[in-house]
Amino acid sequence: MKVSPRHALAVWKRNFALxxxxxxxxxxxxxxxxxxxxxxxxxGVGAYITEMGGxxxxxxxxxxxxAVAAMNGASFEVTYNAYVRxxxxxxxxxxxxxxxQPEDVLAGEILWAMTRATLYGGCFLxxxxxxxxxxxGRALIALPxxxxxxxxxxxxxxxxxxxxxxxxxxSFYFTLFLMPLFLFSDVFFPLEExxxxxxxxLAEVLPLLHPVRLxxxxxxxxxxxxxxxxxxxxxxxxxxxxxxxARITRRRLTA
Amino acid sequence: xxxxxxxVTKRFGSQVVVDELDLSVPAGGCFGLLGPNGAGKxxxxxxxxxxxxxxxxxxRVFGEDVTKHPRRVRARLGVxxxxxALIEVxxxxxxxxxxxxxxxxxxxxxxxRIPDLLDFLDLRSHAHLPVVALSGGFQRRLxxxxxxxxxxxxxILDEPTTGLDPAVRLALWSRxxxxxxxxxxxxxxxxxxxxxxxxxxxxxxxxxGRRLVEGSPRELIDAHLxxxxxxxxxDPAHHASLLARLNGVxxxxxxxxxxxxGDDGPALLEAVQRAGGDPAGLVSRPSNLxxxxxxxxxxxxxxxx
Numbered sequence: 001m002k003v004s005p006r007h008a009l010a011v012w013k014r015n016f017a018l019x020x021x022x023x024x025x026x027x028x029x030x031x032x033x034x035x036x037x038x039x040x041x042x043x044g045v046g047a048y049i050t051e052m053g054g055x056x057x058x059x060x061x062x063x064x065x066x067a068v069a070a071m072n073g074a075s076f077e078v079t080y081n082a083y084v085r086x087x088x089x090x091x092x093x094x095x096x097x098x099x100x101q102p103e104d105v106l107a108g109e110i111l112w113a114m115t116r117a118t119l120y121g122g123c124f125l126x127x128x129x130x131x132x133x134x135x136x137g138r139a140l141i142a143l144p145x146x147x148x149x150x151x152x153x154x155x156x157x158x159x160x161x162x163x164x165x166x167x168x169x170x171s172f173y174f175t176l177f178l179m180p181l182f183l184f185s186d187v188f189f190p191l192e193e194x195x196x197x198x199x200x201x202l203a204e205v206l207p208l209l210h211p212v213r214l215x216x217x218x219x220x221x222x223x224x225x226x227x228x229x230x231x232x233x234x235x236x237x238x239x240x241x242x243x244x245x246a247r248i249t250r251r252r253l254t255a
Numbered sequence: 256x257x258x259x260x261x262x263v264t265k266r267f268g269s270q271v272v273v274d275e276l277d278l279s280v281p282a283g284g285c286f287g288l289l290g291p292n293g294a295g296k297x298x299x300x301x302x303x304x305x306x307x308x309x310x311x312x313x314x315r316v317f318g319e320d321v322t323k324h325p326r327r328v329r330a331r332l333g334v335x336x337x338x339x340a341l342i343e344v345x346x347x348x349x350x351x352x353x354x355x356x357x358x359x360x361x362x363x364x365x366x367x368r369i370p371d372l373l374d375f376l377d378l379r380s381h382a383h384l385p386v387v388a389l390s391g392g393f394q395r396r397l398x399x400x401x402x403x404x405x406x407x408x409x410x411i412l413d414e415p416t417t418g419l420d421p422a423v424r425l426a427l428w429s430r431x432x433x434x435x436x437x438x439x440x441x442x443x444x445x446x447x448x449x450x451x452x453x454x455x456x457x458x459x460x461x462x463x464g465r466r467l468v469e470g471s472p473r474e475l476i477d478a479h480l481x482x483x484x485x486x487x488x489x490d491p492a493h494h495a496s497l498l499a500r501l502n503g504v505x506x507x508x509x510x511x512x513x514x515x516x517g518d519d520g521p522a523l524l525e526a527v528q529r530a531g532g533d534p535a536g537l538v539s540r541p542s543n544l545x546x547x548x549x550x551x552x553x554x555x556x557x558x559x560x
Contacts, residue, residue, distance in 0.1 A: 004326070011357075022344055096306045097333070097334035101326065254307055255267075
């Protein structure tokens, strides 16, 4: 069945109503995460690094950290939260007693994950602009990449959540998937200077690498053909995973 | 007919959960689905509101094929699930608003509708407390209020009063009565025979996915048992000798309890006492639905099934 945008929006509004009440507990702490990295790595470690990728170290890591903020914002929502709503709180079961269809539930949740990604990434962009690490114009160009990154990691996260038999497996997802992505996706050092030919090509599978490169391009304005490849990667992987997630969601919710 | 199920079968793998079920629910009444846990009641409900498709057979709700038009059908019905699915950090008013949006009701429409629902289910005093602070009775009433937010023509209640105290149950029964008086059709599943006898015009008893019988509570009792029952609570070792002395009387056993049926209550009680039934453990009462259920399935309704 096709997604009904108005029903998907009703699902989104459910989450919005919930977080309007609990944002101090559930949303606020994560705002500080990228700022802490920026200060520790950028200013702390950065003091020992004269330049990286042609700029100061703090300016080098800033764009990547925007992508990381978006990745984390989307990931929380489609992992633990979506899993609990599906398996414990019976939220989706209740939704499906109304005209809402499984595809609407999925679309609403993805939209909400993108919203959360945009909140985190957007606020961090503001901080970066305020610190003079990006001009307002560049920050504005980078902004649409934030929900796009959110979409990618919402799709990856929900595909994982729909396939695991127990909540405990999320610790693998966070520690052995998102964490390595965070550390090895061009955020803290340029991969192309550290990896040789074959390894560098293999690194192209890393999902975070592409949003980070896109973000960097938005910040420094040097367009290349790689932008098309990065955008295509994000779009195609997101769509394939969402198509798969839609099929599993329908199967799971209509059993 | 509001609901018409014909030869509906639902299989999960090789397991048959609902087996060639025929069911017709007329408009305006209260129809009960009874049966032990695992009888297929909840699966039947899920097929009726169109979240699960039958493996075979057809289901029409409001005359429409629910598998083809689930959105249209569900817009006109309300469902209270067995387990509450409330947003605990939000208040009843906020929960109603969120749920109303699932039906695409406008904010203005919800402004009108929510106070009515709060009044109808006596929730007004707790309307602005977080759900987590409410008692089980309040939470259940709120869950029922959610299923009424779209003014449904058909209300489906899956074990609405399980675990509630008697006062809340009585209050809910009277609300269900009021809804029926306004023309709402009610489909209810329950483990409680008193609830079924009190609420339902018609009911079907299911066991292992099959419909054993269907009729009004009175019809079912009359068709299957004599009017009076004497219940004996005694060591099962004595049951056989007692029955031998009563000579071929209609009876049912459930653990320590032995039920004996006859048309004349006082005469039956006297006969049982003469046969040596321990007077301290005797109860004389009219036959009821629970007896019918026991007679048909050989299982008690509230537990050991």
